[in-house]
Structures are given as structure tokens and as C-alpha cells.
Amino acid sequence: MKFWENDTIAAISTPIGESGIGIVRLSGSKAIGIAQKIFRDKRLKKMNLEEFPTHTARYGLIVDPNNEEIIDETILILMKKPKTYTREDIVEFNCHGGILLLRKVLDTLINCGARIAEPGEFTKRAFLNGRIDLSQAEAVIDLIQAKTERSLKSSLAQLEGNLKIKVNNLRDKLVEILAEIEAPMDFPDQDIKELNIIEIQRRVKKILKEVTMLLNTLDYGKILREGINTVIIGKANVGKSSLFNTLLKESRAIVTPLPGTTRDTIEELINIKGIAFRIIDTAGLKNPENVIEEISLKRMRKFLDKADLILAMFDVNTPLSEEDMEIIQEINKSRERNKKIIIIENKIDLKERIERQKLFELLNIKESVKISLKNHVGVEQLEEELVNTVFKGTIIPNNGVIINNIRQADALKRTKKGLEYVLDGIKKKIPYDLLTIDLKDSLDSLGEIIGESVNEEIIDNIFSRFCIGK
Missing domain, CATH: 3.40.50.300 (P-loop containing nucleotide triphosphate hydrolases)
Structure with missing residues (x-):
């Protein structure tokens, strides 16, 4: 069981201030049960939210369950897992947009068993539950902070998985090379064809070229971001x-x-x-x-x-x-x-x-x-x-796949260095098992971009830059 599975979070998901609509969001295993405690129909009758179809909206009232005092009218939106933003049950209360009112709704949810979400925790759960990768999570905040049409389109492309697809493609190529090198060593008694090191060298050079081209998009990506x-x-x-x-x-x-x-x-x-x-x-x-x-x-x-x-x-x-x-x-x-x-x-x-x-x-x-x-x-x-x-002097990619932050660039630099070590090792005719060390390092470095191999400190740092409620 994951550490957050019994933990239900709540937050105001709209900007602080006066507006026509304000949204309070719940996510977690107890989201439906907690929402049910405070939601009533227009006659103040309790409703069984579990019976509601997923991805539906209902008009009703929010009440304080201790005294049934009405807090606000609401449109409740129910989204049952797994087809939700976090892949958990999500309930959203669309209320009137006064900050005092929204805070009262949030406090009521907290009193009913939810806890206040940390910055970016909804998106963090989407990542931890496998709905998006780390580059897509970064694209979410870039999308929110986009200042121009160009930056908006770039963020949307990354959110759709353009960078993820590119990185996974490069990783698949490295895995194939690793398998071809390790197979004869792991199964010497099997009839496995002899390793063609010239062909391996050619393929590593091609991957290195692709990594370098992707790394060279950093300046363009930073300009947009x-x-x-x-x-x-x-x-x-x-x-x-x-x-x-x-x-x-x-x-x-x-x-x-x-x-x-x-x-x-x-x-x-x-x-x-x-x-x-x-x-x-x-x-x-x-x-x-x-x-x-x-x-x-x-x-x-x-x-x-x-x-x-x-x-x-x-x-x-x-x-x-x-x-x-x-x-x-x-x-x-x-x-x-x-x-x-x-x-x-x-x-x-x-x-x-x-x-x-x-x-x-x-x-x-x-x-x-x-x-x-x-x-x-x-x-x-x-x-x-x-x-x-x-x-001027900036590489503008034709395929739209770019990197736009130092974390991604650092991982690509380490990938590049590892591949250069592999080519140098081939040139010096070092043992094949030593080549696999640098290939695996490059594979891990690529994995860091999409969150396949990354430590918790980096994850926490990325999501701490989000606003509460996203």
C-alpha cells in the first residue's frame, strides 16, 4: 500500500479573491465519503454519492454536519477513479467565489476528515499514481505560468507527452544495445550470434547525436518558458x-x-x-x-x-x-x-x-x-x-520536442557523457562488460527526465513550486 492511499486531501483550487465561481477540490480514498457528510439536496436531504454515476454534476447545498446549517449552494462534480486527474476519487464543489465562503467550505471538509493539500500535491499524486511522468508534471506548472501563445503551445506539447515519447524512444534503443552486449556474456552456451561492435558503435553515435540535438534546444525552451x-x-x-x-x-x-x-x-x-x-x-x-x-x-x-x-x-x-x-x-x-x-x-x-x-x-x-x-x-x-x-544562435527544433529547464538539461548532459565514454571505450577496445556500466548510467540519466529513476528530494522540489490546489 502506498503511503498516501488512506490520505484524502482538500484545497481551494481557484485564485484567492472575489469571483463568480470558486472551486474546492477533494482527492483520495475517502473523498466521496467526506463529501457525502456535507452535501445535501435542495430539500436538505442526505444523498448517497456512491450511487451517482461518475463524471456527473449535481446541484445541492453544503451544510455544516454538526448543526445542518447551510454554508452555500453548490454544483458538486463527482469523478470516480481511475479516470481522474489524480487516478483517485475526486469531488469538486463549485461554490460562490468569496474567499471567506471558500475557506469555510474547506474548514468543514478538514473537520470531516480531509487534510489541507501541500503545494502541487494533486499533480504529485497524478505522477506517483502513474498518470503522468515527471516531464509532464513540469509542463503543468509551465502551462499555468505561460505568458505567450508560443510558451502555451510548447507547454501543451510537453503535457501531451512529446518529451516523454522522445526519451522513451532513446531508452528503448539503449536497452536493445545493452541486451545485445549482455546476451553473449550471460548465455555463452547458447547459439547467439557474434556481437558486431562496429554496428553497436554506429548506433551509439546515432543516439548521441539525438541526445545532443535535444540538449541544444535548452536555450529555445528557456526563452519560451x-x-x-x-x-x-x-x-x-x-x-x-x-x-x-x-x-x-x-x-x-x-x-x-x-x-x-x-x-x-x-x-x-x-x-x-x-x-x-x-x-x-x-x-x-x-x-x-x-x-x-x-x-x-x-x-x-x-x-x-x-x-x-x-x-x-x-x-x-x-x-x-x-x-x-x-x-x-x-x-x-x-x-x-x-x-x-x-x-x-x-x-x-x-x-x-x-x-x-x-x-x-x-x-x-x-x-x-x-x-x-x-x-x-x-x-x-x-x-x-x-x-x-x-x-540568433538558438536552435529551433522542427519536431517541437524541447527541454526547458536545468534539471532536464543536467540529466541529458550526464547521458551524453556516458555515451561518449562508451564510444571511447569501444575505440580503446575495453571489455564489453565495462561498456555496459556507462550504457546503464546513460539509461538511468534519461530515466530521470521522466521520473523513472529520480530521488524523492528532486520530486519534492519540483512540486513545491506549484500552487496549493493544483
Whole structure:
């Protein structure tokens, strides 16, 4: 018997706050019995929920079983195992959406024998009961947290089992190779055909190539999952806040002709062509004249350190200034740290006074994006450049199978290393039984991705990132 089989959990499954509907969910071996204690028909008559067909809904009332006091109206949804989210009996109470009301329903269920679910415990039970694998469980939280259509589609594909199918396919190939190597050693008296080590080498190389290709999708997967931290920098009054508002398509940052209007950083999530850009508008880079500007400058440098992409703005209507030179220094430092950078020349509607050749030489670039935020010229080109720059050097898979987190990547790296050891061993003609050690290590590492071979600490860490009720 599994440790949770006699344990029934309950949680509010809808966001905290006022809404039309709020859902309280039960899952476990006693879910139906506990729900029956508090559910009545509209005449306050007790109902035998065991007799209800599975996957049906009933209107009724929730009561306190101690005094039969009505707590709320509800639509009860009954789902009997095994065809449920957790593969356990599940009962959901669809109530009115007030938080006080939902907590009262939850407290009543707890008093009747349920316990409050831990974060992600419903999905954890789905994994432990074999309904989904670990990569699909991770896809659930990615689906909930998806910020764009691209990330949503990617999460749905992983939830449907794309990564699981790929990993299992690779594991099946390794198992076949292991069987062919071990069979002659385990059954020397049987008439088993002689091992073709050249053919084994060819197949291991092919698997290694597939593992490497999957590992190379990490950057693309992380972009879809986490988005891009993007910082706008430039001297005072260059148009940073105007650019911020233009990309956001609303007036979020205050814009005036006065230099230094933005005194602090402003941050918003912006969806550009299916990619989530977390764009940060910073104060102008200049020598601080007071404590507030000094703090703003420190915050700007902190965001620069964490940025994936830097949008550096220059004013074509003014010659390069001391502040511009500081911006150029920051850009070159960031380039050394492998930051992605887009150079933007703003105010092309005005007379050109910038020393462009000098700017390009100092930055070692051949082109920039030229825009006029005032006249909305060049904005579409900039958005295209944003997406192209983000994906430059990133492998975009044709089959849609990707990895998107460090845990999966770490397991693939160990798989890759094990396969490389196998090929090196074949080259050095080491005994075949030693080759199987590295093959089994690679097999186990692949198993970690889908949860076939993973310790409890990793499982707990994954599900702790979920909200309570999912």
C-alpha cells in the first residue's frame, strides 16, 4: 500500500479573491465519503454519492454536519477513479467565489476528515499514481505560468507527452544495445550470434547525436518558458520611456521634454510576436547629483548584470556626449559577458547631428535600428529585430520536442557523457562488460527526465513550486 492511499486531501483550487465561481477540490480514498457528510439536496436531504454515476454534476447545498446549517449552494462534480486527474476519487464543489465562503467550505471538509493539500500535491499524486511522468508534471506548472501563445503551445506539447515519447524512444534503443552486449556474456552456451561492435558503435553515435540535438534546444525552451530580461539604457531624454510605452502600447511611463523625468526603474511584461520580454525602463545614465539618482544608477547597473538583452538608445539629433560615451563603455562591457545588444538610433525625424561613423567604430558594429518614436517610424522593424536577436544562435527544433529547464538539461548532459565514454571505450577496445556500466548510467540519466529513476528530494522540489490546489 502506498503511503498516501488512506490520505484524502482538500484545497481551494481557484485564485484567492472575489469571483463568480470558486472551486474546492477533494482527492483520495475517502473523498466521496467526506463529501457525502456535507452535501445535501435542495430539500436538505442526505444523498448517497456512491450511487451517482461518475463524471456527473449535481446541484445541492453544503451544510455544516454538526448543526445542518447551510454554508452555500453548490454544483458538486463527482469523478470516480481511475479516470481522474489524480487516478483517485475526486469531488469538486463549485461554490460562490468569496474567499471567506471558500475557506469555510474547506474548514468543514478538514473537520470531516480531509487534510489541507501541500503545494502541487494533486499533480504529485497524478505522477506517483502513474498518470503522468515527471516531464509532464513540469509542463503543468509551465502551462499555468505561460505568458505567450508560443510558451502555451510548447507547454501543451510537453503535457501531451512529446518529451516523454522522445526519451522513451532513446531508452528503448539503449536497452536493445545493452541486451545485445549482455546476451553473449550471460548465455555463452547458447547459439547467439557474434556481437558486431562496429554496428553497436554506429548506433551509439546515432543516439548521441539525438541526445545532443535535444540538449541544444535548452536555450529555445528557456526563452519560451522564462521570457527575456530586457533593459533599455541611454542618456537622459533619449526616448527610453517613449520606447517603453510604444512597445507596451500604453502610457505606463511618464514622458516629458525634461531630462531626467524617469528617476527609478519601471518594469512590464510585453508580448512581442509570441515572446515574453520583461522590459525595464531605466533612469538616464549620468553622474548622480543626489542620493535618489545615485540609487537609480545602482539599480540600473544591477538590472544590466541580469539582462539577457540590452536596448541601447542614442539621439541622432545631438552629438555624442559624455553620457553617450559611458553608455558605449557599458555596452562593450556587457558584450564581453555575452549579452545580446541592439543599438537604436532615435529621433530620425530631426536633423542628424550624431557622429555615426565614430559611434559604429566605438561599438564595432555595422548597422543599427533607426526609429522615430514621435512619428512611429521603424517600430515594426525594431520588433522584428528584437525577435531575431533573441533567437540568433538558438536552435529551433522542427519536431517541437524541447527541454526547458536545468534539471532536464543536467540529466541529458550526464547521458551524453556516458555515451561518449562508451564510444571511447569501444575505440580503446575495453571489455564489453565495462561498456555496459556507462550504457546503464546513460539509461538511468534519461530515466530521470521522466521520473523513472529520480530521488524523492528532486520530486519534492519540483512540486513545491506549484500552487496549493493544483
